[in-house]
Amino acid sequence: MRYAIIAAGEGSRLAAEGIKDPKPLVRVHGERLIDRLIRIFMEHDAEEICVICNGQMTDVQQHLREIIKNGLEGHTIPLRLKVKSTPSSMHSFFELSPMLVGQPFVLTTVDTIFREEEFGEYIHQFQAYLRQGGDGLMGVTDYIDDEKPLYVGTDGEMHVTGFYDDNSQHCTYISGGIYGLAPNAIDTLHRCMDLGESRMRNFQRGLIRDGRQLKAFAFSKVLDIDHATDIKKAEDFIAGKNE
Template identity: 45%
Template sequence: MQIEEMEFAIIAAGEGSRLRKEGFNLPKPLLPLHGVPLIERLIRVFAAEGAQQVHVIINRQSPELKLFLETGAFEVPIVLIEEDTASSLHSFALLVENNPNWSSCCLTTTDTVFRPHEFHAYLEAFQQQQDADAFMAVTPFIDDESPLYVHTDQKLRIEAFLDKASEDTKYVSGGIYCFRQPAMDCALRSVAAGNSRMRNFQRALLESNLRVNAFVFEKVVDIDHLKDRIVAEQFLSEEVS
């Protein structure tokens, strides 16, 4: 499916300090799954979905990652921003500031591992749900150290983002987002208001009375530790077995 008028972006500006403590001495986006670095895998998935280019934001302490992105033979051009930011939200806001012509975008963090066919269905659903200002991947699979719980109604409209689960909360955030212009504008306002976490921005979307819908992925694996790579590789192997 060719995605019209949508940009694709990856936040790869984190330090990856937990992986370094465990002996992986390269930036987290270069951690390989089945021999393919995390960030290359994302770029390949985006290219397969019709991305004309991929925007990537990295920090200034990642020369190996910068070199990889500048010299790699990718299917699509890489638009690179090198900047130290205070949080993922600040990284997203910088992407929006640098691209005021975006009408919609798909954003992921670099350590989010998902099945391509579910991602394809997610993008198709976003295109169909034109009334959604924001479209969040959610999953019942919880492996994050500090998950953001997502409460929805029966039609998967998001009603609350919670730090702790309630009895009827089924999902957590998957770290994959699609946004239209009103949501991107809200990100800029959220940073200006002093917010410094993606979850607080997501709450601001609801406070601004924007329509925020969810799409359920069977499983999304978050890479924080080396042991998570084993889980992710097993998960991806299940897809092709």
């Protein structure tokens, strides 16, 4: 399985709230965000992990290059690094896309926090859906703690019917920012870029526009680290204190 991590944001809100480390190096439950994802991906048969960080994150670049050279916790990591500043997460995805051509992959952002056991089931269902001819399995949650959630329409069998900026469609779920995608998703990404679109939610709408067959996988919770207070929430969640 191939994995990709967008770690290109500046983490300006965290910095404004007194967090000195760049977001990928923020520790949650004793583990850096970027290291946590790399470890989890390696536990789920990562053949390659592709990461993008911005040009200003010299500490992050150094940390990732150290992992490429010396591994992580005694394990060799098949890590590929792209360093480039981009205006949006979709542009970061586009910069990673040459590394992702031709094989299915799972993409997420560096600050995505989820239960590890649920992620294992997600990977199992993603692989099964690919064998059935599906194009993507989108991680979703009914836990809403996001300033601008992207609502995900689903039918009774969890097929994705649309992506919405508001809940006028009475959706149960919002996007968790975890995307398992077939190789044809790269074609949709290029069409979105040609149209001048940006943001990952526009890419997701592009998948629907292109007729991709998507299903949703419900995580109990997915958290993002946008503010200093989110770190404590994530630590409690990982420790099982806020079931």
